[in-house]
Amino acid sequence: MNKLQETIRLIEGVDTRAEKQMEQHINSLTKPLGSLGSLESLAIKLAGIGRSTQPEIDPATVIVMAADHGVTKEGVSAFPSEVTKQMLHNFMNEGAAINVLAQVANASVEVVDIGVKENIELPGLINKKVRLGTNNMMAGPALTREEAIAALETGIEVAEGAIQKGAKLIALGEMGIGNTTASSAILSVLGQTSIENVVGVGTGINHEDKERKIQVIKQAIKINQPNPHDPIDVLGKVGGLEIAGLAGVVLGAAATRIPVLLDGFITSVAALTAVRINPVCEQYLIASHQSVEPGHIVVNQLLGLQPLIDLNLRLGEGSGAALALPIVRSAVHIVHNMATFEEAKISGAKDGSLKGNT
Numbered sequence: 001m002n003k004l005q006e007t008i009r010l011i012e013g014v015d016t017r018a019e020k021q022m023e024q025h026i027n028s029l030t031k032p033l034g035s036l037g038s039l040e041s042l043a044i045k046l047a048g049i050g051r052s053t054q055p056e057i058d059p060a061t062v063i064v065m066a067a068d069h070g071v072t073k074e075g076v077s078a079f080p081s082e083v084t085k086q087m088l089h090n091f092m093n094e095g096a097a098i099n100v101l102a103q104v105a106n107a108s109v110e111v112v113d114i115g116v117k118e119n120i121e122l123p124g125l126i127n128k129k130v131r132l133g134t135n136n137m138m139a140g141p142a143l144t145r146e147e148a149i150a151a152l153e154t155g156i157e158v159a160e161g162a163i164q165k166g167a168k169l170i171a172l173g174e175m176g177i178g179n180t181t182a183s184s185a186i187l188s189v190l191g192q193t194s195i196e197n198v199v200g201v202g203t204g205i206n207h208e209d210k211e212r213k214i215q216v217i218k219q220a221i222k223i224n225q226p227n228p229h230d231p232i233d234v235l236g237k238v239g240g241l242e243i244a245g246l247a248g249v250v251l252g253a254a255a256t257r258i259p260v261l262l263d264g265f266i267t268s269v270a271a272l273t274a275v276r277i278n279p280v281c282e283q284y285l286i287a288s289h290q291s292v293e294p295g296h297i298v299v300n301q302l303l304g305l306q307p308l309i310d311l312n313l314r315l316g317e318g319s320g321a322a323l324a325l326p327i328v329r330s331a332v333h334i335v336h337n338m339a340t341f342e343e344a345k346i347s348g349a350k351d352g353s354l355k356g357n358t
């Protein structure tokens with residue numbers, strides 16, 4: 001059996017008993033019932049994932065996957081594709097938004113070259129190149145099926161490596177000029193929704209370029225005919241190496257029972273692809289923020305996820321995930337450190353129930 005099939009087979013559902021126990025513990029804490037809102041559901045989810053009422057998320061690692069897209073030839077981004085490589089230098093020099101935000105969030109950052117179109121060697125950069133960028137999806141498949149599987153398996157390996165080094169939570173990030181085009185194409189096929197519904201401005205294209213982006217995706221889907229019931233076919237024909245790699249990270253983390261904190265539109269589409277490969281993965285996902293990209297709402301709805309914050313971000317790199325990480329950490333600290341009604345000798349609600357009112 002190959003690595004992908006083996007990993008898919010290892011993924012199990014979360015522990016519903018630990019979730020119930022966590023819910024009971026939360027309800028015994030010194031606060032009105034339900035008053036910590038989404039922090040409570042987050043703690044319950046983490047208990048199910050970690051199979052414990054003492055879940056851990058630290059140390060947390062942001063995995064940033066980088067790759068290039070042949071479709072950039074069609075003028076679908078406001079920036080040239082060389083920026084992908086240039087940003088890798090910036091990441092390794094600690095100068096990008098994700099470097100700064102991860103530092104504030106107390107998370108480490110791993111940057112993986114899974115398919116930048118030139119060979120690059122930089123200290124600290126993880127070289128896992130599957131190939132030098134994708135083909136232009138408007139002229140044919142972006143990747144072969146074998147390459148899509150290789151990228152998925154690379155992602156699984158990267159997740160396993162980070163977990164072996166101690167990561168208890170994995171946040172996703174990406175860098176790849178043109179990747180909102182690939183993500184929109186994937187989402188429109190997997191979600192069986194109109195392209196207009198999911199295409200946005202990405203790095204900031206104008207109205208005319210956005211119209212072209214829509215036409216490029218339409219043409220790519222028309223000539224490649226990706227099968228909506230075969231997520232690997234979709235990843236190969238209209239996807240990207242970093243998107244497939246991140247889908248692999250989700251599969252690898254879920255197989256090892258590690259929570260995955262999503263970032264924006266692209267990482268959520270990668271997660272949707274993983275969920276279509278194995279639906280159980282969904283239980284391991286946490287949505288961090290609501291991106292400005294219109295497709296992000298669509299993909300979050302398909303994943304059944306509610307983002308924790310909305311700061312009008314449209315960057316990627318893992319920036320929104322890093323910003324939401326302290327909220328996830330707060331949920332864990334609440335359940336570890338708050339006193340119960342009994343410990344603090346605080347009276348229960350007047351209606352006779354042990355705790356306060358909802």
Ligand SMILES: Cc1cc2ncn([C@H]3O[C@H](COP(=O)(O)O)[C@@H](O)[C@H]3O)c2cc1C
Pocket residue numbers: 076077078079083087174175176177178179180181201202203204315316317
């Ligand atoms: C300097 C710079 C830094 C970035 N960091 C993330 N992205 C983001 O923008 C790209 C997607 O948008 P599009 O599909 O329009 O190209 C991805 O690389 C994404 O990570 C960046 C883009 C730029 C220009």
Ligand SMILES: O=C(O)c1cccnc1
Pocket residue numbers: 180202203263264265266267291292293296313314315316317
């Ligand atoms: O939502 C995102 O992740 C995003 C949006 C625009 C550009 N890059 C990333």
